[in-house]
Amino acid sequence: MRISELSRRSGVSIPTIKYYLRDGLLPAGRPTAANQAEYDEDHVRRLRLIRSLIGVRGLSVSATRDVLAAVDEQQGDMHLLLGLVLGALPVERSGRPPRRDDAAEPAGAGAAAGDAAQDVAALTAEMGWKTSPHPPAAQVVAETLETMRALGVDYDWRSLVPYAELADRAARLDLDQLRDAGDPLQQAERAVLLTVLLEPALLALRRLAQEHHSALRFGNG
Amino acid sequence: MRISELSRRSGVSIPTIKYYLRDGLLPAGRPTAANQAEYDEDHVRRLRLIRSLIGVRGLSVSATRDVLAAVDEQQGDMHLLLGLVLGALPVERSGRPPRRDDAAEPAGAGAAAGDAAQDVAALTAEMGWKTSPHPPAAQVVAETLETMRALGVDYDWRSLVPYAELADRAARLDLDQLRDAGDPLQQAERAVLLTVLLEPALLALRRLAQEHHSALRFGNG
DNA sequence: CTGGAGTGGTGAGTGGCACTATCCATCGTA
């Protein structure tokens, strides 16, 4: 198929497809002439995946490129794939990079910046988690602890243990679903989808549960 | 104190403080003359809260304004406050608003758009959750289901039940921590912090656990 | 053959957003 049909099938405009091609998100089609190329089913699937990551989930174009590259390169080794994917992903935060310099103490608030990292180490040790040396996710946890403290909330790693246990279960649920996937590429894509697309849903479920329990505890009518 | 000290104490630049004042994120100081105003401790705390929501967490300025308004208006009724806060928050997704039109079927993919909403209703019924009529969070869950299906992953609400149970526990943990707060304003602020700032950390914990269990299951060295 | 629609590639432009820079009249302290 050619670009117009690819556009129709995927719901992505032609200029945007060209943009993704230029930026290396979408592999080029098989050229049939100087200015003609042939796209296939894989391009449609890839485009829908791209739209899910960028449009629905809000990943940046460059983060998406990294994730897709990891998917393509490591279809065989699921653990390596997950490692690369998790490494390539901006670990939530939100997408827009928060102008570094936040969360740091503005006017010498004491408390060394790096000691939250030790808290996280204690937490992972407590959980028995073995991870790569310096996962970005650990950094996020450390930053959260620092931010909480900077705001005067008394928070240490022990407060997070119950949440970590929930996270541990969630992770096992995630991995259980990678069993019956299909060919390695689709399995790799599913790993990405389960990790990334499920995130907003998990947080949304927490919000729904919060509302329910808030009504139970504080409700008056 | 005046603006320059407020800037020093909060670590936010003077132009940015002026910007927040203009946009209604930060209440004006008590004016002492035509071009002089007095700020206090509350302004410092508010500014740090703003920076946490915008800079660390990545909320948009307008979402932050709504959240802060909810905090200010409903300090007394915690349930109402949580409701307003949850309503005002962009339910994760990520911050950057995904150009609506995604997740919808591009070329008539069948499956009515609204039937994921019924799935979510079934899920909340199963969990025994009682919520307000149309919480934005439910919309997010529905969209996630739709997106998964559009991408060919066979997902229905039953797949989410185990996650919903985890979310239920997380929510109870959250609310347990609202006990010992202090005055209503600080309690309201803590509710926001626990709901919003913890989100990246929870997802990061999931990532750490994923990496650990991935090594256990797929690891080869 | 031929003419107009479609195609790929590329450089420049757009819109939204969170700031940031610059002015200016006024304040208030030295």
Place this chain on the structure above:
DNA sequence: TACGATGGATAGTGCCACTCACCACTCCAG
């Protein structure tokens, strides 16, 4: 009374995900 600081306002910046315009070329209906 001079001089830096203040508040208010307007305009500009940088980033980013697109989106437009243009071009030479190809395809195909007539």
